[in-house]
Amino acid sequence: MPSEGQAPFIRIEGVTKDFGKFTAVKNVSLDIFKGEMFALLGGSGCGKTTLLRMLAGFEAPTSGRIFIDGQDMTGVPPYERPVNMMFQSYALFPHMSVEGNVGYGLKHEKVTAKERTDRVRQMLDLVQLTPLAGRKPHQLSGGQRQRVALARALAKQPKLLLLDEPLGALDKKLREHTQFEIMSIQERTGITFVVVTHDQEEAMTLANRIAVMDHGEIRQIGAPTDVYEFPNSRFVAGFIGSINMFEGEVTKNGAGLTISVPTLGGDITVSSDAAAVGDKVTVAVRPEKIVISRDRPEAVNAISGVVRDLGYFGKDSLYRVSLATGALVSVNSVNISRGGTAKTADWEDKVWLSFDPSAAILLKD
Amino acid sequence: MNRRPVFLISCLCFGFAFFYIPILSLIIFSFNRSRLVTVWGGFSTQWYGKLFQNDQIIKAAVLSLEIAVVSATLATILGTMAGITLARFRRFKGRVVFSGMVTAPLVMPEVITGISSLMLFILMAEWIGWPGSRGFTTVTIAHTTFSMAYVAVIVQSRLASMDAAIEEAAMDLGARPWRVLTDVTLPVIAPAILAGWLLAFTISLDDVVITNFTTGPGATTLPILIWSKVKLGVTPDINALATIIISIVGVGVVMAGIIMHRAEARRERDIQMAIAAGQ
Amino acid sequence: MIEGQAGKGSWFNRRGWRDLIIAIPYGWLATFFLLPFIIVVAMSLARRAEFSPPIAFLDDWPFVRWDNFARLFNDSLYIRAYLTSIWNAGVATFFCMLIGYPMALGITRVGKSWRNVLLMLVILPFWTSFLLRVYAWMGLFGSNSWFNKGLTSIINTVLPADMALRSLPMMNSNFAVVLVMVYSYLPFMILPLYANLEKLDNTLNEAAMDLGSRPWQVFKDVTLPLSIPGIIAGGLLVFIPASGELIIPSLVGNASDPMIGRVISDEFASARDWPMASAVAVALLLMLVLPMMVYSHFENRAQAAGEARP
Numbered sequence: 001m002p003s004e005g006q007a008p009f010i011r012i013e014g015v016t017k018d019f020g021k022f023t024a025v026k027n028v029s030l031d032i033f034k035g036e037m038f039a040l041l042g043g044s045g046c047g048k049t050t051l052l053r054m055l056a057g058f059e060a061p062t063s064g065r066i067f068i069d070g071q072d073m074t075g076v077p078p079y080e081r082p083v084n085m086m087f088q089s090y091a092l093f094p095h096m097s098v099e100g101n102v103g104y105g106l107k108h109e110k111v112t113a114k115e116r117t118d119r120v121r122q123m124l125d126l127v128q129l130t131p132l133a134g135r136k137p138h139q140l141s142g143g144q145r146q147r148v149a150l151a152r153a154l155a156k157q158p159k160l161l162l163l164d165e166p167l168g169a170l171d172k173k174l175r176e177h178t179q180f181e182i183m184s185i186q187e188r189t190g191i192t193f194v195v196v197t198h199d200q201e202e203a204m205t206l207a208n209r210i211a212v213m214d215h216g217e218i219r220q221i222g223a224p225t226d227v228y229e230f231p232n233s234r235f236v237a238g239f240i241g242s243i244n245m246f247e248g249e250v251t252k253n254g255a256g257l258t259i260s261v262p263t264l265g266g267d268i269t270v271s272s273d274a275a276a277v278g279d280k281v282t283v284a285v286r287p288e289k290i291v292i293s294r295d296r297p298e299a300v301n302a303i304s305g306v307v308r309d310l311g312y313f314g315k316d317s318l319y320r321v322s323l324a325t326g327a328l329v330s331v332n333s334v335n336i337s338r339g340g341t342a343k344t345a346d347w348e349d350k351v352w353l354s355f356d357p358s359a360a361i362l363l364k365d
Numbered sequence: 366m367n368r369r370p371v372f373l374i375s376c377l378c379f380g381f382a383f384f385y386i387p388i389l390s391l392i393i394f395s396f397n398r399s400r401l402v403t404v405w406g407g408f409s410t411q412w413y414g415k416l417f418q419n420d421q422i423i424k425a426a427v428l429s430l431e432i433a434v435v436s437a438t439l440a441t442i443l444g445t446m447a448g449i450t451l452a453r454f455r456r457f458k459g460r461v462v463f464s465g466m467v468t469a470p471l472v473m474p475e476v477i478t479g480i481s482s483l484m485l486f487i488l489m490a491e492w493i494g495w496p497g498s499r500g501f502t503t504v505t506i507a508h509t510t511f512s513m514a515y516v517a518v519i520v521q522s523r524l525a526s527m528d529a530a531i532e533e534a535a536m537d538l539g540a541r542p543w544r545v546l547t548d549v550t551l552p553v554i555a556p557a558i559l560a561g562w563l564l565a566f567t568i569s570l571d572d573v574v575i576t577n578f579t580t581g582p583g584a585t586t587l588p589i590l591i592w593s594k595v596k597l598g599v600t601p602d603i604n605a606l607a608t609i610i611i612s613i614v615g616v617g618v619v620m621a622g623i624i625m626h627r628a629e630a631r632r633e634r635d636i637q638m639a640i641a642a643g644q
Numbered sequence: 645m646i647e648g649q650a651g652k653g654s655w656f657n658r659r660g661w662r663d664l665i666i667a668i669p670y671g672w673l674a675t676f677f678l679l680p681f682i683i684v685v686a687m688s689l690a691r692r693a694e695f696s697p698p699i700a701f702l703d704d705w706p707f708v709r710w711d712n713f714a715r716l717f718n719d720s721l722y723i724r725a726y727l728t729s730i731w732n733a734g735v736a737t738f739f740c741m742l743i744g745y746p747m748a749l750g751i752t753r754v755g756k757s758w759r760n761v762l763l764m765l766v767i768l769p770f771w772t773s774f775l776l777r778v779y780a781w782m783g784l785f786g787s788n789s790w791f792n793k794g795l796t797s798i799i800n801t802v803l804p805a806d807m808a809l810r811s812l813p814m815m816n817s818n819f820a821v822v823l824v825m826v827y828s829y830l831p832f833m834i835l836p837l838y839a840n841l842e843k844l845d846n847t848l849n850e851a852a853m854d855l856g857s858r859p860w861q862v863f864k865d866v867t868l869p870l871s872i873p874g875i876i877a878g879g880l881l882v883f884i885p886a887s888g889e890l891i892i893p894s895l896v897g898n899a900s901d902p903m904i905g906r907v908i909s910d911e912f913a914s915a916r917d918w919p920m921a922s923a924v925a926v927a928l929l930l931m932l933v934l935p936m937m938v939y940s941h942f943e944n945r946a947q948a949a950g951e952a953r954p
Contacts, residue, residue: 058850078853091851095869104865105855156855373750377762380747383827384769387780390791394783403789447669457666466673469681472880472936474888476905477925480912481680484922487697488683510676513669542661571773574890588775595775595895599783607776614772622764 007070009034009192010055010160015064017050017216024050026216027064032194032209037186039195039207043239047216048196052162055194056085069159079108084158088165090149092137098124098148099133105156123151126185143174150182154189163195167202179205200240204228212236233365237284244329245284245363250275256357259283263327269300271357275364282363287332289359292319292344292351299354305329307349319345321353329353388611395604403599412605422590422606429570429587432501436508437566443509444516444565445558449550451517452524470514479578482507486579499581507579508569515568516561523557524550563621687922688712699918712923722907722924726931729904732818732893733886736825737833740882741875743826744833748874749867751834752841763838770831778895781824785896787811820896821903825886832885833878840874841867873942880939884932904928 008031017025025047032038040048053059054066057078066073073081084105092101103120111119124130127147137145146166153161166182167175183206186193197203203210204224211221212235220227220236231237234245248261248268256271261283268283275281296302308328309320312335319331331353333344345351395413399406416422447467454460470478486496486503496503527550535549536542551558573588580589594603689709690699716722751762769777784791792811800808814820844867852862890905897903902910904924911921 056850056854058853078850079856079858083854085851085854087847087851089845089847091845091847093848093851093866104852108856108861152851152855370750370753373746373753376743376746377750380743380830381762381765383743384765384830387777387784387827388769388772390784391776391780401788403783403786443669443672446665447673450666450669454662454666457662459670462678463666463670463673466677467669470677472884472932474885474905474925474928474932476888476890476908477684477929478680480908480921480925481684482676483912484683484687484697484918485676485680491697506676510673513672517669567771571775573775588773591773591775591779592891595779595782599779599786603779604783607773607779610776611772615768618764618768618771622760626760 006033008032009036009069010194011067012051012055013065013067015051015054015061015066017047017054017059018062023216025054025061028216028218029064030211030218030221032192034192035190036209037183037193037195037207039197039203039210040213041197041200041203041210041240042213043198046213048198048213049164050216051213052085052164052194052196055160056083056162057081082159083162084153084156084160085162086149086153086164086166088168090137090145090169092145092148092152094137097134097136098129098140101137101148102151102155105152109156119155123155126154126188127151127181142169142171143178146170146178147181150185154185154191157189158191160192160194163193165197166195167199168197175202182206204240212239214239229361231284231361231363234282234284234363237361237363241286242330243284243286243361244290245282246327247280247282250277250279250281253277257362263323263325264303265323265325266303268360269357270360270362272362274362279364282365284361284363285355285359287318287330288316288334290329290331290353290355292321292331292333292353294345294349294351296352297354300357301360302352302354303329304350304352307345307347307351310345310347317344319351321351391604392608392611395601395608397601397604400601412601413609415602416605416609419602421585422587425585425587425590428501428584432505432508432586433566433569436505436512436569437562439505439509440513440565441516441558441562444513444561445520445554447513447517448520448524451521467514467517470511471518475572475574478507478511479575482510482575483578499579500584503579503581504576504584504586507575508565508572511572511575512565512568515564516558519557519561519564520554523554527553684922684925687919688926690919690922692917692919697918712920713927715920716923716927722927725902725904725907726927728818728901729887729889729928730931732821732825732903733883733889736822736829736886737879737883739822739826740830740833741879744830744837744878745871745875748834748837748841751838752844766831766834766838774828775891777828778824778892781820781827782815782896785815785820787813787815815896816898817896818898818901821889821893821898824892824896825882825889828892829882829886832881836877836881837871837874840871840877844870876939876942880935883935887932888928 010030010032012028012030012032015025015028016023028047028051040051042048050059054061055068055073057073057076060075068082093104096104099120102123103116106116106119120133121130124133127150129144129147129151132140132144137148140148146169150166163182167178170178179202182193195203195206197206207224209221209223210227212219212227214235220232222230227236228240231240237243237245246261246263246268248259248264250257251260251267252258253273253276256269257273257275259268259270259281260266261268270283291297291299296304303323305321305323307319308322311318314335316332316334319333321329321331323329394403394405396408396410397404397406398409398411447463450457451464451467457463482503483499486499490496531553532545532549535545540548571588573592576586576589577592580586585593591603591606594600687699689712691709691711693699747766751759751766754762783789786792788811792814795814796809796812799812803809848866848870849862852866853859857865887903888905889903890909893903893906897906908921908924908928911917911924915921
């Protein structure tokens, strides 16, 4: 969806937020486009929630500016912004019914009573809560409360919807279901969504673009595949998914890079030319991109080792293979055949690991 | 959210002025040379000097302290038992009556508590010959009854918020009921028990109405003495006495506040350091 | 612990233990609280006697006499005293709420370290002697005190010159009683209100603002309705002791317009009419039972709502 020439719907320009001596957000600049489902991903204290609260208007940036739909939001209080938020705790008003909660925001708009009830009906239909309209929040399950919160935030038809850890309080089964529900509501309404989450899986499935944050700074922005397959730093590579990282030095450039990696006990070929001979680099390989076999494979990058540890997860297994140098490599292997893992390798088996030169990621920091 | 709540802050200023201006005025006029309390006649500490020569006041203060210590201690023991009963024993005969008796003194007007206690003591003396005279014993009993309710409520709410699993853990590790009580429950609720004692002590030390009904000749507590003097009007020596009492209480409360605040700050710092060390 | 299972899994399930811990406070309260209470109720149905103790109900037994209660309605002294008590206590409660609510709300809005200081400043007068706090006002009410003079000159600025007052007759008036009651009971209003307001989830305020409410509307729609339990608790903590108050009206009140506490005390001590004093006391208690029931109703409802939440 982000295309050159299209004006950004939300523009965050050099925004910094200090709380006393602590800087929560450091000089962040970011464009979000209309209709996007954008995720701010990071660990606790990375500044993602502060950034979200600045979009909602609960915090004022120490410096920098935020534009929503071309309008400068500096000094605009939360109640005058075309933005609504779904809170992490849902923040449902305990003394109002489901209907009262969903209709609350419309009280402050110039709409007739009939329009208001119609809109509330419509919203309750959207989240399938019409039969529970008269209930109070404490009479609802966690999943139902989450949907009330969503309906309440959508009722005012905001230009931008902010979701703070929308799935955080739900159990695992309900999460998957709700995830798809949120996506379908976003598609139907066409509203721009900004989601804050610490859960990389949630960010990857929900969002079409992700900003990975750390210590108040944005480390990488891109589509889920970009940040997973082409991380630009050791931090992003390590934060999203699990990964094996080895340090080495480039020894030859031609038909890919040849890198000497002491921990792997030899040379590795990586299909890239983004480094020069003599550069110190990190080679990173995702566990699922490594093939494990009993016999020596016909591959450019092949290393032998011994299975030290193995975890069976049903659909796949995780191996920890120790190399002659003492290094440990994680390998993820899908269990294609029935009958457990024993067919591929077992504890203390001697195995071969191999990966394609294009599977390895070259990191320079 | 970032705006200063100007209206609320001015309300706070007004409220605290309301709280403290009368007390400040009282303290200032205790240093008045003039016998008239309300008109300033120059600085003097003569009323304080006179106060310390007054045996009656010192005797009354000692009696008040004795009653307060004894009744607060009794109230703490009885109130802790009552609190444990209410929080931990869900079912026994007469539970409703019991919980009613524990909480009723909190809302009973003091006059009624006072006259009912007095009638009891007089009728008991009539029927069983005890108490022979009213004084230290009767006042202490009345104070204990009244203030144990406060202790019971404090202990009960502390027990209610305490994680019952730690008692079960102690039992699981082999502690017998008595050991669970002494090793786990009482140490955990100790701050609540201490707070209860302090409250009972203060209530006893401060009480006028119930004491007025249940005391007898020769047993004048400090509040009763002040009460009998104040009824006749405002005099500077009462101002001086009030200043002394308020200073002692004020210093005590502020010190307790600082100690509690320090302990809290230390706890928070320890928690933060533990978290930092864990990372 | 599972309710109804009599502390199964609780530490002292041993009978001897349990019984002792229950029996000691039970016995004490039965003797020194319940028994006197029963005596008051029985006494209210008895007849006054000339000898000591001045009662004669054992002679009439088992005939219950309602004379004392009938007198409550026939003698205007009692009805006026009840009305004065309710009025004074009600007005004092109202002003405590008016002053206490913004103070409690203000304390929740300041920084954490300030909050502890302010709370201590609220509690501090509460620990100092009640009697002395009333006494402090006696000095201020006097006709030549700085307070009375200041207030008089403020009032004189709005009054025409020929009606100018020399001083305000504040001492021994209902105004004085209400003012001192507000002063004495204000902490009882602020503390439960603060406890209630402090527990309110600030994200609810943010949610209301996010949905378009201005600060005043946030207060009206969210804070105020959610603080009703605190208002009721604080209101009762002020109203109940204030309506039975004895010290304040005795020191700064108008003796010809007494409050009910004074009437009970006078009947008992001066008139030596124990049965009548008891009847007045029982009637006062009945009058207070209603607001207490309202309170426990709200308390239970709040608890039920709290328990329904996971």
